[in-house]
Amino acid sequence: MARLVVVSNRVPIPDKDGVAPAGGLAVALQAALQERGGIWMGWSGKSSGSREPERLSLRQQGNITYAVTDLTDTDVEEYYHGFANRVLWPVCHYRLDLAEYGRKEMAGYFRVNRFFAQRLAPLIEPDDVIWVHDYHLIPLAAELRRIGLKNRIGFFLHIPWPSADVLVTMPVHEEIMRGLSHYDLLGFQTDHDLQNFAGYLAREGIGNDLGDGLFDSHGRTFKAAAYPIGIETAAFAELAGKASANIMVRKARQSVEGRDLIIGVDRLDYSKGITQRLDAFERFITNNPAYQNKVTYLQITPKSRSEVPEYEQMQRMVAEQAGRVNGAIGTVDWVPIRYINRSSSRNVLAGLYRLATIGFVTPLRDGMNLVAKEYVAAQDPDRPGVLVLSRFAGAARELKGALLVNPYDVEGTANALAKALTMSIEERRERWRGMMDHLLEHDVSRWCNDFLRDLIVKTPAAN
Missing domain, CATH: 3.40.50.2000 (Glycogen Phosphorylase B;)
Structure with a gap:
């Protein structure tokens, strides 16, 4: 050999x-x-x-x-x-x-x-x-x-x-x-x-x-x-199933306090569409005021290539936008967006994916995007979440059960969030099962x- x-x-x-x-x-x-x-x-x-x-x-x-x-x-x-x-x-x-x-x-x-x-x-x-x-x-x-x-x-x-x-x-x-x-x-x-x-x-x-x-x-x-x-589908699914015992995941579950969790996990990069995603979340809450204090959007964005000026500027822009949205739609007892600018372990991420009702993955352009695949693999088969995915991610060519969106269309992406949160458990299971079967067969x-x-x-x- x-x-x-x-x-x-x-x-x-x-x-x-x-x-x-x-x-x-x-x-x-x-x-x-x-x-x-x-x-x-x-x-x-x-x-x-x-x-x-x-x-x-x-x-x-x-x-x-x-x-x-x-x-x-x-x-x-x-x-x-x-x-x-x-x-x-x-x-x-x-x-x-x-x-x-x-x-x-x-x-x-x-x-x-x-x-x-x-x-x-x-x-x-x-x-x-x-x-x-x-x-x-x-x-x-x-x-x-x-x-x-x-x-x-x-x-x-x-x-x-x-x-x-x-x-x-x-x-x-x-x-x-x-x-x-x-x-x-x-x-x-x-x-x-x-x-x-x-x-x-x-x-x-x-x-x-x-x-x-x-x-x-x-x-x-x-x-x-x-x-x-x-991805290593079966191993990641097993990791997510065990991650509920992780102290950070337990704290996250307690802090959400029964609200639906929307999660985005991206390296800090202009290709990831993070600012457009924040706009879409704000539009979703504005269009659907009944969801005020009912959802929490967690955006985990580790720093990336901070030596390159465009990335420094991006870091400031995202932090400022998250603060602006929180100031505009938040209340005394509700912070709509939790923005974390550091990395998390795979164990913690797997548990957070499983906890989230929506995986929010909307890059402006991406070769594949393994976060989308990890989110699907991490789900509880009985109560899987919904993947909202950019059609410009390579993963969109495979994950047919996702709600595909155009990240440049803020209104359309906001509507997809509303659809995901009201989707029946039967449809969620059907969409998830097809994607999970594909990922199990086509693993890394x-x-x-x-x-x-x-x-x-x-x-x-x-x-």
Whole structure:
């Protein structure tokens, strides 16, 4: 069996007791690595100052070698804060107004990918299968090919892939697409992302759809397909069932005092639609005054990328808006919105999801959104809650039992909240059951296995 080499921007290294960070993706990839043996390589998250690290830091845990490297201050600023998160991220999330392209940052992005390739290449054996993750590392395969590696290399994009009209606004879109052509397998979250990729090839005249998932571009033939990422469904459901005993969950239940709980859980990011969600909740209460003092909206929003100015501004905006809404519709004995600006453990989140009557998941654009899937998995089968979900989340392509909304339509989203709160228990069970059955079948282990199957099995037409 060929070894597996995983490359990602950050690496979830186990602690000194061998306990790895929680999360479905980490669990699935570590299981695959333990089975096959292999390497997980990426950035340590630390800076080495002005001096470039000479070698990787290696740590063995079972069959897995964790290989991490520091980056210089300049690398972090140009590669991570610069091009990755101030160009690629906003463009892929259709926020062209926030994309700040600079040649220095672009050069840093490609330089760091070249650095990763140079550090990784000496560790690679001829039969290794390499799986690269996310937008930070799009050029990595091209750099590895330049060094001379012939291994099978796959790439999975965790965020949305934009339409051709949006992508071509990025000055280096041709180089980004050329980089993708050096992979043997490209994985996208949804069929819409795959269609956008194929549409760019056709529009720009740089590639062809050969059928059966095969494409050619820049002199190479490769496969591309949709692989919607899942969660560890059964394990998360079990966690939620036990979480009612957690002291924080018990306190939350007591503090709600019999009110219906609406929950939103998002990283603090402009793509998550948090301000529009607050507007919709305010409109819901204004349109339905009978629900005053009958519902509580809990928004958990950990800080994210605070070094990037747009995120600092977003943090102030959300806090100010939550305060304004509370001031406008709250009463002496009722605070409508509880806004928490720090992270919670998975155990606590699972219990809060189960406690909530509505899961409020309304990103303006999202590759998948695993919060939506976790909310469904956490529900009590006898009294499940209702998922109110943005149609612009990748999860909307799978979770057919959700109430789909347009997050830009404040009135429509407010009406969906009203519908969810008045939905019969029979309809709630029917909607939940279909979604839960899908998530049990299409969990994160299946996602991992499906991708690796297609990466390892070389198609006759592929290079």
